[in-house]
Amino acid sequence: MVTGSQAALRRERILTAAIRQRLIDPDDALLAGFVDLDGVADSVAALQQAFRGSVSVLHAFAAKANPLVPLLKELRGLGMGCEVASAGELAQALAAGFAPEQIVFDSPAKTRAELRQALELGVAVNADNFQELDRIGDLLATCSSTSRIGIRINPQVGAGSIAASSTATATSKFGIALEDDGNMQRLLRAYREHPWLTWVHAHVGSQGCPLDLIAEGIAKTVAFADKVNAEIGRRQITGIDIGGGLPVDFDTDDTTPGFDTYVAHLRDHAPALFTGAYRIVTEFGHSLLSKNGFTAAYVEYTKTSGGRPIAITHAGAQVATRTVFQPDSWPLRVAAHHPTGARKTGPLVAQDIAGPLCFAGDVIARARRLPALVPGDVVTILDTGAYCFSAPYHFNTLPEPAVYGVRTGPRGDVRFELLRPAQTIDDLVTRASH
Incomplete structure (x- = not known):
């Protein structure tokens, strides 16, 4: 049976490899999903x-x-x-x-x-x-x-x-x-x-x-x-x-x-x-x-409103629709990572993890106690192997992220398989034009 610490280390290894291979990237791939095959x-x-x-x-x-x-x-x-x-x-x-x-x-x-x-x-x-x-x-x-x-x-x-x-x-x-x-x-x-x-x-x-x-x-x-x-x-x-x-x-x-x-x-x-x-x-x-998937997203900005720190990320209702609209029924855990993918440590700060959509309710987690996030950090939204990759919410015409299958070799090497390519802006325009 996999322990919680082993699962966290496994996700960190997967995220680090994904960043190294630019499957998630601050310029080209701000958001991606991963399924542990x-x-x-x-x-x-x-x-x-x-x-x-x-x-x-x-x-x-x-x-x-x-x-x-x-x-x-x-x-x-x-x-x-x-x-x-x-x-x-x-x-x-x-x-x-x-x-x-x-x-x-x-x-x-x-x-x-x-x-x-x-x-x-x-x-x-x-x-x-x-x-x-x-x-x-x-x-x-x-x-x-x-x-x-x-x-x-x-x-x-x-x-x-x-x-x-x-x-x-x-x-x-x-x-x-x-x-x-x-x-x-x-x-x-x-x-x-x-x-x-x-x-x-x-x-x-x-x-x-x-x-x-x-x-x-x-x-x-x-x-x-x-x-x-x-x-x-x-x-x-x-x-x-x-x-x-x-x-x-x-x-x-x-x-x-x-x-x-x-x-x-x-x-x-x-x-x-x-x-x-x-x-x-x-x-x-x-x-x-559910337990075999997670979503990774970059933190674009951080700010404070009414004394509450807020991290604006690229993961919101477009990938976690149920959580945004029914947060008490469908809560999701969030982990904080450095730009390298390494898990962040340090004093815990209550902060909101908000998405990119243009409505006030687009928040993944409220007052969540995590190490203080800064622009360029990565958050992982855990337990998203089900529904988050099959029920995209298309408000604001955001593209669907790529989804990768992941396998780990006997020596800990990480191999990725594309399950769904990222939707491009051209794809979105084409869909809305015909």
Whole structure:
């Protein structure tokens, strides 16, 4: 297990090498993202180990967390499948070489054209509502398909501490509300009438959701599958997609809770999931990548306002959108570095770490105690391997930064692989002109 000090030293080694190779540079590359591919492999291995001994399991990476095609290829090579939530993510998964049967399509707003493509390819589809289920039935009447088809249910077990990350509340936009009047009977009728309907899907939430809440939602899903099979009198539901949802520790370098802890909670709440009666799909993304990435940005200016020191950097809402708009729910750690990449030491000063965007709320961290920053220093924004490289915020027409994969050799040598090139000003002008 990697300790906090080891993780910090590893990031410093990566940053120093990146500066030396001018992947981040005060003139040409003011901002860049880094994904630790060795760490990603370790995280995938931990997930696979946690479920080892279970029945057939497909671990489908949630592409929304970071859909860069070279990274998706890396995950495919590690034995992952891919969960997608849009036509764009589906195209990226196919470009990364995932076989259709390794892909799960979960968008709540799938069009007829998107459904037709998925069914023709043999991509697994989870219907979000009864209308979509009817649409799938109409399409299957005109074409054959090898797709695994399920229904997303909402087990309605409640919210965690972050409402926006809780998807099993009484009024969630996702899935069919299991306890609403009449829905159970409609669901039973749907499974009875459609032999091709053989899966069920649920996702309770992620950040801010305690493991017991997540496990309770999965337990209700397993109980639902058992009820369907018992009442229909045949093994109609053969697989359960349990979503993802492992929270991430944004306060330290620890990767707790781990996947083994998650599985232990599932075994306590839903032991039937591990009997071999059902195939399993998981959809982790956030918990696989967040701790394995960081963003590096130069400090352009420093000043004081109302007695508060402020560092104006090149990392703001364009790369850490959730943090800027929901700082209490999505806090990020910040580390201070010299221009060489070496970690800064010295007296800690409460200072704001602000971004370059032209609105007052563009602040990554407020009153954060760090060694005093000066122009030319570098800040690293930690735990940004998920979402920060896949959800750019285009206010002020700032270019998307380059993202690099990183591998470390046995002697500590650092090797970089370009996952996404930096967007140029010409690229931005072209996009806005046509």
